[in-house]
Amino acid sequence: MLNSVRKRYLGCLAGIFSLALASSQLPSGPDAEPDVLVLKGRVIDGTGAAPLEQGLVILAAGKIQYIGKQGSRDYPATARVLDVGDGTILPGLIDLHVHLRPHYWDAFLPAGITTVRDANNALATLRTLQQDTAARPRLLYTGPMLDGPTTIMKRFFPDSLVARYVRPATAGPIGELIAQQVETPAQARAAVDSLAAHGASFVKLYEQLPLAAYQAAAAQARKRGLRVMTDLGMLQTRGLKGAQVDALQALQAGVHSIEHASGYALAYQRLGGDPMAPLDTRLIDQLARATVRGRTTLVPTLSVFYGTVQPDSARQDLATLPGGKAIPAPMMAWFEQQARQHTPASRGRASADLRLAQALVRRVHQLGGLIGAGTDVPAGDYNLPGGNLHRELALLVEAGLPPVAAIQAATGTAARLLGLPTLGTLRRGNLADVVVVAGNPAQDIRATRRVRYVIQAGRVLTLQ
Template sequence: MTQHYVIRGAEVLDFDIGDFSRQDLEIKDDKIKTILEPEKPVSGVESINFQGHYIIPGLIDMHVHIKEGYAPYFVAAGVTIVRNTGGNVHELDALIQASNDAPTPHVYSTDRIIDGTPGLWGDTSPWNLNVTNEEEVTREVERQAKAGAKFIKIYGRLPEQLVAHAVKEARKYNLDVSCDLLHSKDVDALTAAKLGVKWFEHASGIIQSIYPNWSMSAEQSSWDLIPFDQPDEEAIRRVCEKLLKYDAILCPTMTLFDQMRGYPNYWKPEHTLIQAIETNSNLMNQWQAISQHEEALQPLAIQSKMNQRIAKVYADLGGKVVAGTDTPAGIYTWPGLALHRELELFVENGFSPLQALRAATVDAAESIGLSHIGSIQPDNQADLVILKANPLEDIKHTKNIHHVIKGGHLYSQHEVLNEIPDDEEVLTNLRRFINRFNEEVNEDWYEDMIKEFS
């Protein structure tokens, strides 16, 4: 990791002034050593000229489901850290333990999601656990905490009593609880917040708080009563004001809903990364299979404008809203690149470009207690994105990436894309994980699963 150089000539994003300013950056090993006045000499150190370019902190996608097979795409897109909101920390060990300058993002992860029965994602597996009582919740939260989970993720079919118990148990280990209430019938956002849930993925549960008779499984007559395309801003504000009292954090994942709403004319920019991702047969087959059932996309697609309005109202009230994508869930949520669409949607929804960038950098980092990333300061992690144009003038410029610096290592996009592992390597590692995890939990899923991946 030994490296020492100075970046000269670039405009550097300074959140203290809310703009770019001409600064030189001295990078040593994986840290920003100092911020220099332009052209100040540093003897014996290589200088790299990026005159005419713009430097922002490495981006943070606050809602993903990352896998080894597509992890480098994030870094190629300037996303240097991800918050993994459902999976298994043992499966992600190699990514979590990777060196700071690896061509994969830092991973801040929960473990498998905790749901009620029947679980939305099927039977219990290495990636989800369906529980029926407090003892099972206690045991699982303890296991996840000891395994290294950074927070606990619960799902919408978990009964209110068990939501409360999950929060109680998580607090023993100083872990926040995150929820996905999209499919919840009995627990809405205000109820969850009162119970101590901190994070609301997809800004979920708020529609149920506004319209108590509605859920994803409600009769069509209940859907027809909700003005999804012309959201009732006053009704949204009333609920958001109450939610704000609990310091709830929203991650709206606007891109998830917007891609479904736009289908078949979904967001697909002309970009090197799109071409690379389209060679990933696993991702493309997944999205193509889902998109064949267009009618099944509509219940989420119709929520797009409501989701965006909730995010803006909550932010205007002073609430914390961070940027995430749910990659690769839904359809064509391109790993890494989808976060750039999320930033565009922030701006289209009334956020300033600076606010959008904060939601994917410094505000995101602060929300998970990481003070050494998310801004360009001395001693911070040297995770940076070098852009060809000013994103404060047009947020779409975040896609115009010249280089990415990860842990002090200067990468071109091409260099990162060369690090995509082959399918056989991924499958071998998956089998190894399944065997290892089965030894830990000894659950009923093992025999069928090991056959599936043999």
């Protein structure tokens, strides 16, 4: 088995950069590799540093043993050497915002994504995913989110489903729930405790939570060692009316990440601005500075707006993404159905959300703040599981990030947010999560789409 994998691997190597990765050529799964694996090529290490040309990365025992220039270090003659030519060696990518389902669980690793953060899901679904023994990304999750009494689920689901999937905190087992309804600080603390007991590493605080309950949940999460992600009001969801907590209040509560640049439109409005009118750079600066001061990671998920604002481009662009040439018909039909639901007014609101998020991304980055990459798959339109993280990288570049900073958003900064210091950067001693792409993404960020090798904790996933 091992030999045949190696043969396939070396055969692949011979024609590495002429291969087109279609979904029928997905990695077949992990296999043991030789003790030492040597990669030669351009290195972008995930710290935001400039690329290292003619780099040398030595992997052994699932870890990065050495990183430097070619010729700067010897390695055993028995080591397997992969010279990736003009390709680029990156840390394994991290999608910070996904909603997983079993039918696209296999889409992430072939896209170079070795770690995902699930941002709201039933614990029962997460257990099913975790029991899957095939090679899958590392999974961190929030479990069911905390929302207020007027939870958003009431807008999307009939009463019968709301009754099944959304319950007040402390109303019994939470395995099936997708939201816990929380009205008081005491309920908030109980909801956080139940998530901690179920292995969540993050708590997701949603837009309709009353402020006092929000603050209590954030404080309880800190006490239990959980991190906090938050998704607040946006123009395109329910408008800003029902939302109670704005981004400045969330930052004060000490949240670790703000998703979709949500809550900023409400804060902007409360500061006297109109988020639908031309943006006031002074207000943007004020909000960005507060974000940077809080050391909070802005996870703008530009992808979730882009498909709504520019549906034609988003549809056409799908084929350039990993997995985008063979999208299953039901998924494509679902994309089209979602896209048809929009009106000019809803596209206008999404456009204002996108514009605000882009302005914040640019300013937060200029001020030295933290930007993280996430897609919110499968929300929004034409948001392809796995592949769309590569679109997110391009959108971050369009918003004003240098390409290496966009890559950092999906690697080093993302791992920092997850509290996983041995992931996300190519540093000696870190876990050997590595992706090789064709070409130079520091010059053209779209090069990340041409994924050639995916290595997770030292295990190479072969392209067949």
